[in-house]
Amino acid sequence: MDIIKKVHELSQYLDNDAIASALKIPEETVVDILEGKANVEQIQTQENDSAPVIHVNSVKTAYRxxxxxxxxxxxxxxxxxxxxxxxxxxxxxxxxxxxxxxxxxxxxxxxxxxxxxxxxxxxxxxxxxxxxxxxxxxxxxxxxxxxxxxxxxxxxxxxxxxxxxxxxxxxxxxxxxxxxxxxxxxxxxxxxxxxxxxxxxxxxxxxxxxxxxxxxxxxxxxxxxxxxxxxxxxxxxxxxxxxxxxxxxxxxxxxxxxxxxxxxxxxxxxxxxxxxxxxxxxxxxxxxxxxx
Ligand SMILES: Nc1ncnc2c1ncn2[C@@H]1O[C@H](COP(=O)(O)OP(=O)(O)OP(=O)(O)O)[C@@H](O)[C@H]1O
Ligand SMILES: [Mg+2]
Structure with missing residues (x-):
């Protein structure tokens, strides 16, 4: 999943807190992604049946x-x-x-x-x-x-x-x-x-x-x-x-x-x-x- 693309897609239909809860990321991160200020890293977990872990570092969340x-x-x-x-x-x-x-x-x-x-x-x-x-x-x-x-x-x-x-x-x-x-x-x-x-x-x-x-x-x-x-x-x-x-x-x-x-x-x-x-x-x- 490309989380940046997903956030942009969802932003056409949902407000920021709904996107945050749908994707299980902090709302500040949604804002930073939409403003182009986030670094995103996807980490594949070792368990076959579990979804990859997404690490998002953005100005606000990473600082905090x-x-x-x-x-x-x-x-x-x-x-x-x-x-x-x-x-x-x-x-x-x-x-x-x-x-x-x-x-x-x-x-x-x-x-x-x-x-x-x-x-x-x-x-x-x-x-x-x-x-x-x-x-x-x-x-x-x-x-x-x-x-x-x-x-x-x-x-x-x-x-x-x-x-x-x-x-x-x-x-x-x-x-x-x-x-x-x-x-x-x-x-x-x-x-x-x-x-x-x-x-x-x-x-x-x-x-x-x-x-x-x-x-x-x-x-x-x-x-x-x-x-x-x-x-x-x-x-x-x-x-x-x-x-x-x-x-x-x-x-x-x-x-x-x-x-x-x-x-x-x-x-x-x-x-x-x-x-x-x-x-x-x-x-x-x-x-x-x-x-x-
Ligand atoms: N700065 C301090 N001033 C006074 N007492 C302290 C201080 N730091 C630690 N202690 C005391 O030292 C004891 C050991 O502290 P603590 O349990 O945090 O150690 P630990 O490194 O977690 O030990 P363990 O290896 O068992 O996990 C406790 O009784 C604690 O109250
Ligand atoms: Mg201890």
Whole structure:
């Protein structure tokens, strides 16, 4: 299907929101296609009976739409709380889905932090994503991890592509693994928030992983630590943010509350959010209009 042709054809009979819902793309994308401002890429899915996935990047939606993998090279460094804080922060302005891909832990940290019911979860996804997500706050839904053995790789890329139709930002809490599932999520993301503490092996491993994703927007987040001079050397190509240790965080999470924007933790998260949007805007305008 040539989506640009289809949108133009339908525009003779339908208004923009009807076209958007018929083709399952955001209304802003319809407007951008009609104004000739969209890049369209069609991705053939591996399942024979499923329709190809259409990726549309346009000025408005691409600026707003982020697929953010929050990843690390060591357990327990704060990946889940940063995914949670970032999703909550972004949801004040845009619609966010937080996906927990910690599939083998008997339910992820996020289900625990948010005190979610056991059901629904990612394991029940077939083709209706909205039946599987749990609303947490206005504009903030979570797709929680079930306890499942493995390999949901194909399902994960379908879920992410499906979520692009309904959310402005998708934040993915990744486990500390380097298997197919994690690689699929990283490949589907346009932005990586790499969380690190300051231990030598972890820094080297993280820098090695990041070096494979140079084309993505990358932000290195030093969580509750100061990066040593040696560590900083590994990350000179990337923006870095320091999130301070926040003594109030564990009490807030114990109450299953979300941290307020004035907390030390959320002030660090806000820096990550500011950086994500500033950099992406420049990159997208350049890629669409070919500016320098
Ligand atoms: N900046 C911070 N200030 C205070 N406490 C923090 C901070 N970052 C993380 N923590 C605490 O560290 C602990 C681990 O955080 P979290 O669950 O996010 O780690 P993780 O990387 O997701 O772990 P896992 O490898 O188990 O998935 C939590 O108790 C969390 O409250
Ligand atoms: Mg976690």
């Amino acid at each position: 739409q982020k697929i953010i993998s929050v990843m690390r090279a060591k357990g327990g460094v704060g990946c889940s709380v940063i995914s949670l804080g970032l999703s909550y922060h972004l949801s004040k302005e845009i619609k966010v889905l937080l996906i927990d891909l910690n599939l083998t832990n008997g339910g992820g940290d996020l289900s625990f932090y948010l005190n979610l019911p056991d059901y629904p979860h990612l394991g029940v996804y077939k083709d209706n994503l909205l039946n599987c997500v749990i609303p947490v706050e206005l504009n903030f839904d979570v797709l929680q991890a079930p306890n499942m053995t493995d390999n949901e790789k194909q399902k994960v890329s379908q879920i992410i592509n499906h979520a692009r139709q309904d959310y402005d930002a998708i934040v993915i809490d990744l486990p500390n693994r380097d298997d197919d599932l994690v690689m699929t999520a990283l490949e589907c993301s346009n932005t990586l928030v790499a969380v690190t503490s300051d231990t030598a092996l972890e820094i080297v491993r993280l820098a090695t992983i990041l070096s494979q994703y140079q084309q993505k927007n990358i932000i290195v987040t030093a969580n509750a630590c100061n990066l040593s001079g040696d560590a900083k050397e590994y990350f000179t190509n990337y923006e870095t943010v320091k999130i301070e240790h926040d003594n109030s965080l564990s009490k807030i999470l114990d109450r299953c509350d979300l941290p307020g924007e004035k907390t030390i933790f959320m002030r660090g998260i806000k820096q990550v959010g500011d950086l994500l949007f500033e950099r992406k805007q420049k990159g997208i305008l350049k890629s669409i209009f070919g500016g320098s």
